[in-house]
Amino acid sequence: MKLLNRTRIKMLVTGITLAMVVSGCSSASENTTAKSGQPVQIQKVKMQPLANEFNLAGTLQASNQTAVSFEADGRILNTTVEVGDRVHKGAVLAKLDTSTYQLQLARAKAAMDQAKAGISQADASVQSAQASIHTAQSQINSAQSKLRELNNGAKKQEIVQAQNAVTAATNTYNKKKADAARTQSLFQAGAVSLTENENAQLELTNAQKSLSDAQEQLSLLLAGASQEQRAQASDGVDQARAGLESARATQQQGLASKAQAQASYKDALVAYEQSALALKKTTLTSPIAGVVIEKKISDGQLGSSGSEAFIIGNISTLKVLLPVPDSEILSWKKNQKVNISLYNEIRTGTVTQIYPSTNSKTGSINVEVSIPNPELNWKPGQVISASKSINQSKALLVPVEAVISTGDDPYVFKAVNGKAIKTAIKLGKVTNNQLEVVSGLQAGDQIVTQGAGTLFSGDLIGNDVLGKSEESSE
Known part of the structure; x- marks a missing residue:
């Protein structure tokens, strides 16, 4: 493998567009100084999990x-x-100016009250008509009863009662007549007063009138009702029926007015509710x-x-749509865990949905991943990188700045007994600003991670540096 100089290593790490996942953390570093007085930093090397490549990218969404x-x-x-x-x-x-909407609501309320008053007025008219119907029906019954009596004539019992009344009235009249004659004689003789004589004459007159009435009633019963009386009774029935029809017409008119008033009230109520809803909508609230x-x-x-x-x-929970190539979609499952990286911070997301169709422009299928964001420090619109796989293999990883290459094999400075010892190494993968050391170091070795560029092999490093070591390999 061709070795890389330091500049090329740094450019390689800087140019990586998708961050690399690092599980765990490096050993604690120790600050010290070299002979030159320049500060250096020493760190113990240890085995760390190798990260997988973040080969997918997406934009965070709420x-x-x-x-x-x-x-x-x-x-x-x-x-x-x-x-x-x-x-x-x-x-x-937010809130809108409500003056226009309040005016509309007030008008709708007035129209509703007016319609409600119309209903009450119509109710009163209907109730009055119902009372008139009841009265007219009673009048019809009474007129029909009277007409039947006239048409049927007097009953035998009624004639007997009338005859008895005449007999009683005759006896009373005869008695009052005898009493009046005796009182008149006594008055003329000066035995009774004028008042007593006048009272006796008055009682005689009343008795005579009662007798005449009884005789007339008996005569009517014996003679039966006249044609004129029957006609008058029939007219009374017709008038009562006309009154009933008029009352019923008034009732129907009242019911129609009530129905119209109820319809007007319903329309007014709808208008009022619409105005109230419009007024409510002037306040904008969060759904x-x-x-x-x-x-x-x-x-x-x-x-x-x-x-x-x-x-x-x-x-508080974000999501991202990852464009997964359709050739790889079968390896993605719902509830699967996904590593999400943003600015060297890694979080674990969960697959919540796999879209059912392929994007015609990209040939990929969107996979929706949910990401916890309890501190709200990740924002919608930020671009993240993601990796589905989790590789648990481990390797020795060292910071990029600890590796030096001047055209020969890359090397680092090991800290051994207070001295900086130049040590050649072989490199593997680059992962998240760190280099995999294939050979040349072992877990537990201490290396200079900062300030290595100012050192020579054998330089003393520590708080009490005395001079350059004779074991320098330069």
């Missing part, structure tokens, strides 16, 4: 993102959140809990229905 738009028109009175603010579901984001990702409006500008005002997303 796991649940929605555009929030106004559902009403008007001037924006004020906004209450800024980009980056956390909001809960139902939180107020989900999350973070304000984008704000597209400002105070004082005109807002319109359907225009986007905010983008709200849940970024």
